[in-house]
Every structure is written in structure tokens, then in C-alpha cells.
Amino acid sequence: MDIKQNNKWKNNRIQRIVLFILVFSIGYLLLVTAITPKQYSLKEGDIPRVDIKAPRDIVDEKATKEKEDQAAEKVGKQYTSKPEVKKEAEDNVRALFDKLVSLSNMASSTVADKQTELKKLTIFQLTDEQCKALIGISKDTLPGIEDKIVNIIDSAYEKNIQEKDEGALKEAKGAVSTQIDNLNLDKDVSSALKQIAQTQINPNVFFDEEKTQEKIQEVKKNVSKVIIKQNQIIVKEGEPVTQDQIDILSDLGMLNDENVTAYIYIYLALAIFWMIILFLQYGYVRINYGEIYKNNKKLILISTINLISLVLARTVGVISPFLIPFACAPMMLTLLLNYKISFVLSALNAIVIGALNGFDVQIIILGIVSSVLGAAFLKKMQQRNELLYSTLYTAVVTVILTLSTGILISSNFGDVLIKGGITFIGGLLSGIFALGILPFLEGTFNEVTTLKLLELSNPNTPLLKKLLMEAPGTYHHSMLVANLSEMAAEEVGANSVITRIGSYYHDIGKTERPYFFGENQMGIDNPHENIPPNLSAMIIKSHVKDGLELAKKYKLPKVIQDIILEHHGKTLVKYFYYTMKNSAENPEEIKEEDYRYEGPIPSSKEAGIVMLSDSVEAAVRSIKKPTKDAINQMVNCIIDDKLSSGQLNDCDLTLKDIEKIRVCFLTSLNSIYHQRIEYPKEKMKDFNGESNKGEFKTKE
Known part of the structure; x- marks a missing residue:
């Protein structure tokens, strides 16, 4: 057995490696195909047979430089004023008058x-x-004249007075x-004063080379770049190729004579980048969701959705990267697995x-935000129209994000x-693609x-209509069980939708022999009175097998x-x-296993919750005087019996979960049954819920 398990583990591991x-x-x-443009063998003067379009946005460096140079030519020389020129002139004049004093x-x-001394002040060039x-x-x-001259x-x-401006x-x-x-x-005196003053009038504004260059760079920086847009025609069919066009094609890597080594480095970097993304994705699943990681079918599902998102991005993105349905993959992962896996994997996909x-x-920011929204809005989906709302909310928020980021990085508001x-x-498109692809994945x-x-x-589904028409008592019971199960599931973090739908269909097998179950015996004799207990037990147990056959026939989900x-x-x-044993x-010789359901015991939280809800609802419904104490005693008895008999051993419900479920049941059942009318007394009670569910009527 150990060898078989070891081989199975090895096979699963090999399958994961292959995947x-x-x-x-x-x-x-x-x-690789996304970043590698189509190659052309062209030189100046060649005439292409097809239009050559840009595979992505690119800056036309030459046209941009020409535009910048034109703007720079319009920049005038920048000058700087030197106040020290005036200060020096004032000081010189005051020094001269001090000399005169x-x-x-x-x-x-x-x-x-005195003239000799005065002429020593040569800056004034006095006669x-x-x-x-x-x-x-x-x-x-002298002081008054000095102040006036200054x-x-x-x-x-x-x-x-600008330098080299003789006129000024x-x-x-x-x-x-x-x-x-x-x-x-x-x-x-006037002649002498004019000589003094005029010799001190000099240019005080000078050309500033550094300031001029700074102004030129500022103007160039504000010049919008010439962008060749994705899918814009670079070279038209039938027109000679110019050297400028050759330069653009070279910048885009679209010429066959490009440096192959450069592409090798790019391809290697891409391989490392993609491998890191995959390791992060699979590593996250392995660490946090081991049961999913070990399930190769679920790993293939995750991988398929990831690749679908990349294929959609690669195909739809050809039209415009903003058209990519980023939220499609998060929506599908959330609906098929859970929102946490969806968020992490889709956010990493957005980077890819x-x-x-x-x-x-x-685009990366837009993708990550869309992933968060696509996963979060469907986290607790309870109604079909929530997918529509999620799609609309995601679309509106991403539009706001696109506009806000676009305004920050672009001056073209129309674009x-x-x-x-x-x-x-x-x-x-995210919602449309998700709706279209989900049935295939399911x-x-x-x-x-x-x-x-x-x-x-939907109550109009064939099986629910069949249950309502052929076993109305069971239908009503199933609806009550569904309400109990849903509330309990929400309390313990189980899937409330699965428990609710599972409760709707859990007793569909009773439609094969509806009148052998007490909830459907309205105004008729109990057929169990005319058959032996062992046959009655077989009929009661058979509703599970009959239900499974109907579920397969109507293709109900495996869960x-x-x-x-x-x-x-x-x-x-x-x-x-006990009836058979007492009368034998x-x-x-009466074997207990002949009177037990064949199982298996519940293997999921949802199945365990439905078992408890089914039993306690039926048991409480049969209480003659449904007081609060009686209801509490019955609920506790049923739950304790399931625990002690090991029925909940495999369903991952903890004792803390079961206590929460117990409280939830007591609250709900007390509000439902505390005013119920008294029913005719039954001869025997079955605290496992069989007789309480009305599966038979006892003889009075």
C-alpha cells in the first residue's frame, strides 16, 4: 500500500513538473511574440510592398529633437544684472568728494x-x-553737490544698461x-561734474551663458515628444523608404540586420521574469492551499485560466491595451476557487x-486594480445579478483610474x-468573456x-418541481433545512450557497416513494404498518441511493x-x-449494520452542516410542546449524538464550529417553532431525526 501511495505521489509530482x-x-x-516585431530587409530608397506599421508606441527621436531645437532657437539671450556696478560708481564719487574736502x-x-593730488584719481580722467x-x-x-551727483x-x-548696447x-x-x-x-564746475558722472556710467547688465542654457533646457523639456502611435503607418506601400524611416524601424527593432545578441539578452531576461512569476503563483498556492496544489486537476484549471488571460491580452491588446478584459480571469478564479487565490494570481498576471x-x-496599475475589483466584488456572490453589478462597478472604477492616471502623464485630454x-x-468584456468561458471550464x-x-x-428547475409536486412535505422540510444550513455556514465560514442548494436537493430520493415518509402522509394510512420493519428500514435508507441516481440523471454538480x-x-x-429487535x-441475530445508512459520513463542512440541519429541523418539528427548554434539549441531544457516533469525524468542523452551529440552530428554531400547535402523541421518538422527520407513523 505504501509503495502504491509513493508511486502515486511521484506520478502527481511528475505531472506537476510537466504542467x-x-x-x-x-x-x-x-x-516573445509580443516583444519581437516583424522583421524587414530594407534600406534607403527601397519600396515596400505593404504598409509597415508601428507594433507599439515609440518616440520619434529625430522629429522630437528638431522640435526641441526650433523651440530653443526662439529662446533669447539671458542677462544678469550686477548691482555692484552702481555701488562701485557711488563709492568712486564719494571718494572724490572726500578728497576735495x-x-x-x-x-x-x-x-x-591740489590739482596734482586730484588728478591722481585717474578713473575720472579730469583735465x-x-x-x-x-x-x-x-x-x-561740497556735501550738497555730492549727494546730487550720486x-x-x-x-x-x-x-x-546692457553690455554692448552703445545706444543705451x-x-x-x-x-x-x-x-x-x-x-x-x-x-x-558743471563740465567737471559731467566728466565725473559720465565716467561712472557703465553697463550693469551682462550676458549669462549658464542662465541661457538653463532656459533652453527648460524650453526643450516642455516640448511634447513626437510619438509614433501603435499601428500608425511608418512606411506606406509603394513609397520609397527615407533614412528617417529607416532610423525609426531600427529603433523598433524591425530590420533584419539588427543586433541578434541584444535580442538574446532580452529573451533571456524574459525567461527569467516569466519563471519568477510562475514560481510566485504556484508557490503561493502550495504554501496557502496545499489541498489545491496536490490536486492536479485544479492546478490545470488555474493554469488554463492564467493562459486564457494572457491569450486574451495578446489578441485583444492588439486593438488597444486598454481594451484588455483584465477582470475576466479574477472573476473566473473567484467563482471556481476562491477570491484570495484569484487576487494574488491575477495581480501577478497583470504584471505579465x-x-x-x-x-x-x-497598464500594470490598471490590471492590478481590475484584479482586486474582479475578485472582491464576487467574494460573497449570492445572486446572479451580482456578476452584472461587479462588471459594471469594475468598468466604472477602471475608467476613473484610466482618466486620472492619463491626465497625470499626458497633456492630450482628448486621447x-x-x-x-x-x-x-x-x-x-470581462463579464462577457467570463460568462462565455465558465460553462466550458465547469x-x-x-x-x-x-x-x-x-x-x-430556481424553483422551476425540473427536480425541484418534481419534489414540490410529488413530495410537498419533503419540499417544505428542505426549504427549512436550507435556511438553517445557510445561516450556520455563514457562522463558520463554510460555503453558504453550497449548503443552501445542497439542502434543497438532499432528499430528492424521497420522490420515488414519497408516502413512506411521514411529512408526505397527509390524510392517508401509514404504509409501514403493513410491512415488516426490516423492509421499512430498506425503503427509508433507499432514498439516499435514489436521490444520488436522480442527481446523476439530472446532472447535478458533484458537490x-x-x-x-x-x-x-x-x-x-x-x-x-429496535422494533425489529424487540419483536424478533x-x-x-438482528444485525445493526443492516439498519444503518451505507454512508459515507460527511466529508466537507457543507455536508456536515446539512446533516445537522436536516436532523435537528425534523426532530424539533415533532416536539409536542415546543418550549424553549424542549427545543434546546432536542438540539443538544441530536448534535451530541452525531458527535459521539463519529458522524462528523471527516468534515473538518471543529468543536468551536459546532458550538457556533448549535447556537445558530437554537436561535433560529426557537423563533420558528416556539408557537407551533400541539401534535398527536407519538408512541416512540427517534432522536436521530428519522421518526421526527415523519418518515413513519407509529401505531397508537
Whole structure:
């Protein structure tokens, strides 16, 4: 036995390795074909036979540079003002007047000596006559004249004087001369003061090379790049190829003479990238969902959905990457498996889809957000129309995301709006593709989705109509069990949809012999009174087998078939067992196994919950006086019996879960049955729920 298990484990491992290699190969092929453009053998002057289109967006570097150069040519020279020029002129003038004051205090010095001292201030280029006129100015008037000359110079510098602008310089000096004339001083003094002031008028604004280059770079930076859009015609059929077009084709890697080594590195990087993504995806499933990882059929399902998403991205993305139905795969994974797997795997797929589109960051963000929304909106799907709402919500949110990110990275608002509209269509396509592909996956992998289960909840389905028409009491009982099961499942984190639908169909086998079950014996005699207990037990037990055959005939999902098969486990049909044993001449010959359901016992939380709901609802319904204490005692008795007899050993329900279920049952049943009318007294009770469900009537 150990050898067989070991071989099976090895075979499963080999199958997983083969699956990994297959998925890697297909995905890698999609990536390589996406980034490798069609090659052409062209040179300048050749005439192509077909239109050559850009496989992706690309910047036309030459056209962009020409546009930048044109903008740079319009940038004028940048100048910088130097306030120190004016300050130096003021200081020079004040130094000269300080010298004049000093000379006026030298009474012993001759005029010639004073002129000699004054001419030492060479920056003013004063003549002997001008020096003599300045020395002759009264000491008391020197400060006033000094301030006026400084103010005249300051006013001249208020209008910046640009270097090499002789006109501006001449104009400034003329203005100074005029203002000095207006002082009405002695002619010789005015001449000397004009000489002083005009020598201090110089350019104070100079060409700034660094500032000019900064301005040019700023202008170039603001120039929008010339983009050759995806699918835009680069070379038209029948027209000679220009060198500019050759350069663009070369940048796109569309010429046969391109460097092969460069592509080898790209292909190697892609292989590593894709392998890392796959390791992350399968590793996440293995670590967090070991039972799914060990189930090769489910791994193939996951891989198939992943590849479908890549194929859709590769095909639909040719039209526009914003049209890609990003939420399709997350929706399918959520409905077929669970939302956590869906979120992680689809988010990683979004990165791969971004790689298919040139690692466009906007596309990657859009894909990840769509994955989150597609998984989250269907996390607790309970109604069919929730898929429609999920599709619409996802489409609207992704449109808002596209518009907001588009405005940040593009100045062309019209283009952004178009992308937003395409994104909305892509969101709608997600739901359409999911609805179209799901039936294929359900049939191929024998998986059941919430959508499929919800279809089975329609009371007009053939089996439910059959149950209602042929066994109305059982139908009513099944509806009550469904309500109990659904609430209990929600309390313990089980699949409430599966438990509800499983409850609807768990007793469909009773339609084969409806009147042998007490809930359907309205106004008729009990047929069990006319047959031996062992035959009655066989008929009671047969409803499980009959139900399974009907489920297979009507192609109910495997998960519902399992609930039908397991909802009684290996419970003993106590009433008929003890009746037969008490009436037999040799009680020891009555075998207990002949009066037990054949099982198996529940193997899932959902099946275990249905078993408990089925038993407690039937038992409580038969209580003569359904007081709160009586209901509590009955529920506790039923649950404890199932636990002690091992019926719940394989269904993964913990003691904590069972306690939550117990509380849920007590709350619900007390609200339903505490005012029920009193029923005729039965001779014997079966605390396993058989007689309580009305499967027979006892003799009074």
C-alpha cells in the first residue's frame, strides 16, 4: 500500500513538473511574440510592398529633437544684472568728494599741488581746468553737490544698461549731462561734474551663458515628444523608404540586420521574469492551499485560466491595451476557487500583461486594480445579478483610474478620454468573456461555480418541481433545512450557497416513494404498518441511493451529489432497528449494520452542516410542546449524538464550529417553532431525526 501511495505521489509530482514546463513554454512564447516585431530587409530608397506599421508606441527621436531645437532657437539671450556696478560708481564719487574736502582743508598747499593730488584719481580722467574748477568749489557746498551727483548716477542705473548696447549707454550719459545742467552751476564746475558722472556710467547688465542654457533646457523639456502611435503607418506601400524611416524601424527593432545578441539578452531576461512569476503563483498556492496544489486537476484549471488571460491580452491588446478584459480571469478564479487565490494570481498576471505591452506602468496599475475589483466584488456572490453589478462597478472604477492616471502623464485630454471609453468597453468584456468561458471550464474540470448553483435554486428547475409536486412535505422540510444550513455556514465560514442548494436537493430520493415518509402522509394510512420493519428500514435508507441516481440523471454538480450521499452518514435507523429487535425471536441475530445508512459520513463542512440541519429541523418539528427548554434539549441531544457516533469525524468542523452551529440552530428554531400547535402523541421518538422527520407513523 505504501509503495502504491509513493508511486502515486511521484506520478502527481511528475505531472506537476510537466504542467509547469507546458505553462512556461506557452506563456514564454506569448511574451516573445509580443516583444519581437516583424522583421524587414530594407534600406534607403527601397519600396515596400505593404504598409509597415508601428507594433507599439515609440518616440520619434529625430522629429522630437528638431522640435526641441526650433523651440530653443526662439529662446533669447539671458542677462544678469550686477548691482555692484552702481555701488562701485557711488563709492568712486564719494571718494572724490572726500578728497576735495581734504584738499580744501590744506590751506598751505598751492592750487597746483591740489590739482596734482586730484588728478591722481585717474578713473575720472579730469583735465587741469576741471580740477581747478572742482578745487574752487566752496567747502560748504561740497556735501550738497555730492549727494546730487550720486542721485543723478542712481537714476541713470534705474534703466538697466546692457553690455554692448552703445545706444543705451549713450542715452544714459546724455540723461546725466542734462540733469547736471539743470543744477545751474558754474559752467566750468558743471563740465567737471559731467566728466565725473559720465565716467561712472557703465553697463550693469551682462550676458549669462549658464542662465541661457538653463532656459533652453527648460524650453526643450516642455516640448511634447513626437510619438509614433501603435499601428500608425511608418512606411506606406509603394513609397520609397527615407533614412528617417529607416532610423525609426531600427529603433523598433524591425530590420533584419539588427543586433541578434541584444535580442538574446532580452529573451533571456524574459525567461527569467516569466519563471519568477510562475514560481510566485504556484508557490503561493502550495504554501496557502496545499489541498489545491496536490490536486492536479485544479492546478490545470488555474493554469488554463492564467493562459486564457494572457491569450486574451495578446489578441485583444492588439486593438488597444486598454481594451484588455483584465477582470475576466479574477472573476473566473473567484467563482471556481476562491477570491484570495484569484487576487494574488491575477495581480501577478497583470504584471505579465504589462510586459506584453512594453511594461507600460499605466497598464500594470490598471490590471492590478481590475484584479482586486474582479475578485472582491464576487467574494460573497449570492445572486446572479451580482456578476452584472461587479462588471459594471469594475468598468466604472477602471475608467476613473484610466482618466486620472492619463491626465497625470499626458497633456492630450482628448486621447485620455478615448482611452477611458475603451477601458469601459474592456471592463464590460470581462463579464462577457467570463460568462462565455465558465460553462466550458465547469464541464471540462467538473467544477461548480456559484452561478451554476444559483441556477439550481430556481424553483422551476425540473427536480425541484418534481419534489414540490410529488413530495410537498419533503419540499417544505428542505426549504427549512436550507435556511438553517445557510445561516450556520455563514457562522463558520463554510460555503453558504453550497449548503443552501445542497439542502434543497438532499432528499430528492424521497420522490420515488414519497408516502413512506411521514411529512408526505397527509390524510392517508401509514404504509409501514403493513410491512415488516426490516423492509421499512430498506425503503427509508433507499432514498439516499435514489436521490444520488436522480442527481446523476439530472446532472447535478458533484458537490451536491456528495451532500445527497453523505447527509445521513452511517446513522442507525433506530426506530425500525429496535422494533425489529424487540419483536424478533432471536434478537441477537438482528444485525445493526443492516439498519444503518451505507454512508459515507460527511466529508466537507457543507455536508456536515446539512446533516445537522436536516436532523435537528425534523426532530424539533415533532416536539409536542415546543418550549424553549424542549427545543434546546432536542438540539443538544441530536448534535451530541452525531458527535459521539463519529458522524462528523471527516468534515473538518471543529468543536468551536459546532458550538457556533448549535447556537445558530437554537436561535433560529426557537423563533420558528416556539408557537407551533400541539401534535398527536407519538408512541416512540427517534432522536436521530428519522421518526421526527415523519418518515413513519407509529401505531397508537
